Amino acid sequence: xxxxxxxxxxxxxxxxPKPAVPGAAKQAAPVAAxxxxxxxxxxxxxxxxADPNPYKDSRISSIGAWFQERFYVMVPVIDYLKKKEVxxxxxxxxxxxxxxxxxxxxxQIITGLLLMQYYKPTEAEAFxxxxxxxxxxxxxxxxxQLHAWSANLMVLMAFTHMFSTFFMKSYRKPRELMWxxxxxxxxxxxxxxxxxYLLPWNELAFFATQVGTEVPKVAPGGAFLVDILRGGEEVSxxxxxxxxxxxxxxxxxxxxxxLSAHLLLVQVLGTSAPIGYKESGLIKGYExxxxxxxxxxxxxxxxxxxxxxxxxxxxPWQIGVKADALTPAPLGIKPEWYFWAxxxxxKDLKFEGGELVAIxxxxxxxxxxxxxxxxxxxxxxxxxSPIFTAIGLLVMAFLLINTYRVFAEYGW
Ligand code: HEM
Numbered sequence: 019x020x021x022x023x024x025x026x027x028x029x030x031x032x033x034x035p036k037p038a039v040p041g042a043a044k045q046a047a048p049v050a051a052x053x054x055x056x057x058x059x060x061x062x063x064x065x066x067x068a069d070p071n072p073y074k075d076s077r078i079s080s081i082g083a084w085f086q087e088r089f090y091v092m093v094p095v096i097d098y099l100k101k102k103e104v105x106x107x108x109x110x111x112x113x114x115x116x117x118x119x120x121x122x123x124x125x126q127i128i129t130g131l132l133l134m135q136y137y138k139p140t141e142a143e144a145f146x147x148x149x150x151x152x153x154x155x156x157x158x159x160x161x162x163q164l165h166a167w168s169a170n171l172m173v174l175m176a177f178t179h180m181f182s183t184f185f186m187k188s189y190r191k192p193r194e195l196m197w198x199x200x201x202x203x204x205x206x207x208x209x210x211x212x213x214x215y216l217l218p219w220n221e222l223a224f225f226a227t228q229v230g231t232e233v234p235k236v237a238p239g240g241a242f243l244v245d246i247l248r249g250g251e252e253v254s255x256x257x258x259x260x261x262x263x264x265x266x267x268x269x270x271x272x273x274x275x276x277l278s279a280h281l282l283l284v285q286v287l288g289t290s291a292p293i294g295y296k297e298s299g300l301i302k303g304y305e306x307x308x309x310x311x312x313x314x315x316x317x318x319x320x321x322x323x324x325x326x327x328x329x330x331x332x333x334p335w336q337i338g339v340k341a342d343a344l345t346p347a348p349l350g351i352k353p354e355w356y357f358w359a360x361x362x363x364x365k366d367l368k369f370e371g372g373e374l375v376a377i378x379x380x381x382x383x384x385x386x387x388x389x390x391x392x393x394x395x396x397x398x399x400x401x402x403s404p405i406f407t408a409i410g411l412l413v414m415a416f417l418l419i420n421t422y423r424v425f426a427e428y429g430w
Contacts (some may be wrong), residue, residue, distance in 0.1 A: 056302075103304035104311045105291040112182035113289060117315040118322050119179050121279075122172035123273070125326065126210070129165040131267065133392070137217070141255030144219035145340040152337060163330035169211060170325060173356045176207050177417075186291045191398040194391035196287065199280040201388045201407035204279045206273045211354050213265040216258060224341030225351045227261075228253045233364065236373045252343070293402055352428050359420035387413065 086093060104113065136155060138147040143416045150159040177325035180200060183189060189197035231247050234240035249256030295301050305311055353361055360380055367376045386393070 064157070099308050099343070099346070100306070100387070102285065102288055102307040104289045104307050105304055106276065106302045107291060107300050109182075109186060109292060112179075112186065113311075114315060114318040114354065115175050115179035115182055116284070116325045118318055119175040119324055120171055120277075121319045122168045122175060122326075123163060125168040125240065125323075127167065127174060129161050131255060133165055134266065139217070140260055141219065141258055144217065144258060145337075148218045148220075148337055151292045159334070160330060163334050164326060166335045167326055168303065169214060170355075171322070171329075173207050173211060175322075176204050177356070180204060181410065181414055186290070186292045187394070187397040187403065187406070189391040189397075190290070190293070190400070191391070192292060193283070193287055196280060196283045197391045198388055199276050199283065202276050203273065203280060206269055206276065208271075209269050210354060211356060213261040213269065215354055216253075219258060219341050220337050220338035221341050221345075221348060221350055222351065224253060224343070225347040226353050227257065228347070229351055230353055230357070231257075231376070233373065237377050238316075293397060293400055308428045351426050352424060355421060355425075358424035359417045362420035362424050383413075 133151065136147055136158070138144060150160070151162055153159070155161075176273070183197070183200070211231065216223045216324050231244050231253065234243050245251075247257070247260065248254070249260050289307075291301055352358070360376075363380065364373055364376045367373065390396070390406065390409075392405045394403050399404065
């Protein structure tokens with residue numbers, strides 16, 4: 019099997035594997051693997067093996083050659099990446115937001131791992147372990163603030179990236195699955211925010227989770243889901259443990275899986291240009307993804323990091339007071355800002371059965387949104403689709419106006 023892969027690789031390297039390589043002509047001809055022994059059915063490797071590394075004569079350092087010989091299957095991939103180009107036009111700026119989302123996700127992993135060294139996910143200790151991290155551990159306050167701010171920036175970047183790819187119609191054929199996988203990533207990002215909110219076990223988070231986990235109850239099967247999420251009738255220490263395991267195990271695992279698919283598609287399909295740009299000569303040329311675009315991405319990351327450190331040090335998030343289920347809920351309980359639009363819709367539909375209507379509207383809206391690449395036939399034929407642009411503007415207006423309304427009523 020391995021042998022067959024080697025032969026396949028040697029044969030399928032991009033067009034002609036550009037042998038950098040004085041000795042490429044000397045490549046050994048691949049030797050076909052002998053079939054399994056027809057009598058015993060046991061696979062016997064061929065005695066004579068094909069040259070495993072057609073690139074072994076490349077003029078690179080001996081360490082590089084050592085790795086290349088072992089990871090030779092990556093050589094065509096690297097060759098491919100070196101060829102990848104990104105179109106330059108007046109909207110190119112928006113291509114940086116996917117990379118920025120990725121950057122803040124990486125910050126989340128690093129700071130999250132550090133926080134986990136001291137955080138204790140139990141009802142008795144969660145709040146005090148946060149106070150300990152914030153007050154006693156060297157730079158603990160900074161790590162906590164970076165984690166909290168980077169979470170917000172990651173969601174903000176993911177939304178910006180989603181709308182920019184929407185308006186550039188980057189979801190059109192053949193990038194449908196980039197859109198779908200991206201949408202799943204956004205849902206996972208929101209899941210991170212929701213599960214992480216409860217972890218400090220402070221009053222605000224406790225009651226907001228109480229309200230938030232109440233909502234699905236009105237939908238059919240929702241009570242079951244709420245039971246699973248809460249680990250019982252009410253929000254309790256059990257809920258905290260569940261949110262913690264979702265936050266640090268299930269969601270990161272799923273996100274990394276889907277992210278790998280998303281990024282693989284980015285590399286394989288390349289970056290799209292807006293509809294009609296090529297034909298109207300609006301493309302000002304192409305730049306190499308590696309290293310030019312990546313270097314510009316890095317500049318974006320440095321600016322993003324500067325902004326993150328500024329926010330984390332100048333506008334620290336407060337810890338609040340420890341949650342107590344026996345005290346009445348304080349006034350002004352609201353979720354994180356990225357749930358404000360949905361929260362406002364629930365508030366607006368305050369009639370009998372209104373919550374169910376709101377949930378149905380949001381669910382149908384999300385399904386239509388994720389199916390946009392398959393509904394926008396015009397874009398997939400490379401024609402402009404103003405109706406979908408209008409739909410995008412409506413969705414954005416709904417999110418922005420409702421978010422602002424919550425801000426105007428409750429403040430930050
Ligand atoms: C954790 C969240 C996400 C990460 C880390 C991420 C990462 C990236 C990166 C690095 C790119 C290539 C550069 C660029 O075009 O910006 C990209 C492209 C793309 N992403 Fe995402 N993304 C995320 C979420 C989303 C969401 C929420 C959507 C939409 C629902 C989406 C849809 C797309 C599409 C359609 C492209 C192709 C752009 C093009 O070829 O012009 N992504 N993503």
